[in-house]
Amino acid sequence: MDDKLLSCRDCGAKISKNSDHCPKCGAPNYVRKKKMELLMGIGNLICLILAIIIFIYLNKHFKPILHHGSPRARPAAQIRR
Numbered sequence: 001m002d003d004k005l006l007s008c009r010d011c012g013a014k015i016s017k018n019s020d021h022c023p024k025c026g027a028p029n030y031v032r033k034k035k036m037e038l039l040m041g042i043g044n045l046i047c048l049i050l051a052i053i054i055f056i057y058l059n060k061h062f063k064p065i066l067h068h069g070s071p072r073a074r075p076a077a078q079i080r081r
Helices: 030-068
Strands: 005-007 014-016
Antiparallel strands (some): 005 014
């Protein structure tokens, strides 16, 4: 059970690796904080990569539509019969 406990950096009390703060002094659990920052960074990186992939895909496949637009309708006087 000792492997799930670590010492508080500020007061030295034993705290759980899963706790957010030390119950004795209220200091943040730096191990948990660093893990959360790492997970948030990885999540942000994945979102950025997906956004770039979607942008490239949309730009490649819909570029003709966006730049050339739809064909204009000709006035009735110009239609050949």
